[in-house]
Amino acid sequence: MSAAVRFNPLGAAFRADPYPQYRQLRETRPVHKTLGMWVVTRHEDVQRVLRDRTFSAGLIPQLVTKQAERVSGLDVARIERLGRKSLVFTDNPDHARLRGLVNRVFTAQAVATLRPLVEKVTGELLDHVVVAGRTDAIAELAAPLPVTVLSEWLALPDELREHVGRWTHDIRFLLEPGLMRGDDFARVCEVVEKFVAALDEVLAERRARPGDDLVSRLLAARTGSGDRLADEELIFVCVMCFVAGNETTKSLVGNGLLALLRHPDQLALLRRQPELVPAAVQEMLRYDCPLQLTKRLATQDVELGDAVIHAGDQVLLCLGAANRDPEVFDRPDEFDVTRSAKGHLAFGHGMHGCLGGLLAEVQAEVAFEQLLRRTDAIALYTGEVEYQDHSFIVRGLRGLPISVGAR
Template identity: 70%
Template sequence: MTVSENALGAGTAVASGSSVTSTPARIRFNPFSADFRRDPYPLYRQLRETAPVHRTLGMWVLTRHADARAVLQDRSFSAGLIPQLVSEQAARLGHRDVARIERLGRKSLVFTDNPDHARLRGLVNRVFTARAVAELRPLVSRVAADLMARARSAGGMDVIADFAAPLPISVLCEWMALPEQLRERVGPWTHDIRFLLEPGMMKAADFVRVVEVVEEFTDALEALLAERRAHPGTDLISRLLAARTAGGDTLTDEELIFVCIMCFVAGNETTKSLVGNGVLALLRHPEQAALLRRDPGLAKAVVGETLRYDCPLQLTKRVATRDVAIGGAVIRDGDQVLICLGAANRDPEVFDRPDEFDLTRDTGAHLAFGHGMHGCLGGLLAELQAEIAFEHLGHLEPRATELQWQDHSFIVRGLTSLPVVVREAP
């Protein structure tokens, strides 16, 4: 996703307005609580209104759209925190064999800063083009139709387990032309490696498993690279192998492998949650679901409004590399900043009636895919998959059940299950 990326000069206030620099006693920001998982938006609203820029849990928490957008586009805020946290957590747990996963962090687009980021992005962008993603529409439609055919045959499904989870995995496996014996392993591998996105949640056993999985995944992809070099095709791996800059620069084998691994790790959980959160919003807003049934062309609007209303990636971190004034507070060089994307996307200064799910609104200003140079590389693919999903889902009715929100990640918001009955259109 290409967005304006002008960095702000040293010492510039990236957003104006008053703020509270410590959380009021009556408000406790705890992203690990069950109440926050069920519904974080009342707390976000309180924080925006009373302490939009405040320090808690050893970091600065931002909840206003203007502040979040400004930090995301300011290149002096580093995205390279994860590799450092992996090393620190490994040391705390006495786990030393982490060289490969540390390199995976340092060489992944999600966690790199310039000049590494510009080099990697320049190469990968040659493959992840709007045209290349658009060409995947028939593939995504076929996968979605197959999943829905099974659901109709069964009379119902779990939207998460039976549709939203297998959709992105299947699409990526097809795009990479992975052999069948590898496809059945990719899902479990992706589930294990996701811990790298939140190193603080990793236990000693998690490090052991992640190291094993990354080695297994790397070995499997190394074999594929040799095969695709000898017999290139139109698949994603072949295209990444062929990608080069005007100066002749190419991805190293390990860099290419890391790109493929992170496609699964970064794209699976968020796309799954985007579809699940969108279905839940439609079930809770039957008048909007009726609009979609009358006009299937609104599927794209469902995607945009879901990304704004209940975005999968709720939180993202940056580290200040200089002193910066934000909303009356001074964030010092080295301070960690937690950007609440879910709060920014419901800021009434940007979105009218922000707590309403409305398919007719303009959602172009949402920050669900980030902003600036770290804007989500796979955003277009996630949008395409979700759009086609909403085109195929048809008439669903909820089964009576208590909603369970996942608790293996505090940055991603998504359901663990969503049972529904599949009806023929009335």
Template identity: 70%
Template structure:
């Protein structure tokens, strides 16, 4: 009689993917690990869920997977809730870089890339350093701060307000506006009241930026709005005023929450791995390594969707045209086929290829700016500060988004380094 392994004889329990559960919110990585091992191309909740680096990267690279899913989801959700007047937010979706496909995407990206250059972002370091320094001065005087509320959240909003040179009376409204409009990234979470508020906010935000354009056209400066208005292709093509307005709005919507969570997630990982924080303190060259590893280890954008526009075979599964595909960036970044010791936070890691900023033509336009702000934040928290200590071992994760992962708050004690 042949002996059998209990593991082989036991019926296989199907792993259930539930991104809305408290367990997933607190720590999605055990579930990602199970799915990678058992069903890396997983059909559930009316869509395909991908968790291995190879398939996630392939879908992001394949232009036949459309990113233009959000506007139709907004329309569908609005109709389901009996809210019919969503023309402006539909238009924002259909004309934004984040949600367009070629040829519209190539045209918009070609123009905006003329402004979002590595050189222009690098020139913002003194600005980012000044704003972060002002925020940290208050923390040092107080002997502590909430890394999220007092640094990670206000920093990206203030930096963009300065880069756009927005009027002073507008700057206090930008944060709340951005928080409301980010619902567009997850229309399935919107209720009737959310549609009312988002429609009103988009109108108000767009009108406020539009009012600035004539003055910038007449008296251009080094600010982002002036640069967007001046951008031209070799053939003379330029952004329309509406496109300039939408680019500005989406800079806040796409960049604020992710930058905040990058700083929060990275700070938390360094606090939980003091030996890695010690490496960071030894030299400024380790700051970029800390940002890169934070993006891999616990990326702020965990999930993003695509729509198949053709039938395709992927890792043995047949995905049909018209089906939705959820790509799990956080899972891909912990794939042992690409990263040795993937669950370890390691600043000395040499393997590249993380997908924290996506991949392909929809790779994050503002990635360099997010990295710059995280670099400066980590410098202030771990190099210019002494004895940074978390006030609690418990972490409450934000619950207003299921695609973005980040702490709701992160209180720490901190003093200026001598």
């Protein structure tokens, strides 16, 4: 009798292609306990947990505190507050209050007005890509795009912009505290203090001279009762815009481009019918989503599938597995830019659905629209690609060497 399949994110095969393991788990052990947590892989079960508010989103800040105590003697009060005050990790009533204020700024209309900015930034980046003819699409397009767009939206001073990409990369370690060592905490604490101090100066300047940028809009946001974001809360919102939006948008563009290059029939179809680009971006999110895993903490006993999850248990939700569930998506392992990918969970679901999802979609749509319009050929110039190994929850490429032919 063969051994039961267990979730194992540590192997090289899983990093290169986790979907065969996801499929086996969905079919044989859709809810099982391993590595001290419940692993959930079916779309129905993942969506249920995301929707169920008895599952707390506040697990990561707790794990940050515990890991810091275990491996570091540092004062981590600031990063603990960053976690506890981040929309991603708050439960009600804190979440409802913060979301109510931030939603007044992160509207569909506000994101739509950013499209010309995204087009400008993308065009400038592609100028270099097209002229070079051969480039790394991650380093030259996917990585700088979200950092530049966010820096422009926040109207950050030039001297700050040169640091935010590196700072964001360091701070995102907080999303996976189990991987952090003592020196990691030291570096993250230092970076968070620098980021907060720099944004505090930006805040003072916008308070004196408000504009139409994101910081000014957050400063002006008020509820009907007059509630507003405290200064540190506002700064944390800005920091988390970079932390949550940078790596995921980069990976959306990179993973999506790789999917097109590995499916030349779909790339050719998009060239013939560029109006399919928005649907293609949704399919990219479903087919190979940037955020593969997210965690919750059970606050009461719950039956899920054939399992009983007890209060205090950790639950790992496999978004990547849910997005390949044949009960929801026909031919789930096929990349098809004409399909309706409605129902994918790449941006989560429920009250913790990704605040920046619309902006990520706009950036990906513009990137692919311009790539298709400005080139007559795109190809990989290497047989193999490597996936980053600094994160288990984010699936993204180290690099994507491509050659392009300009129109």
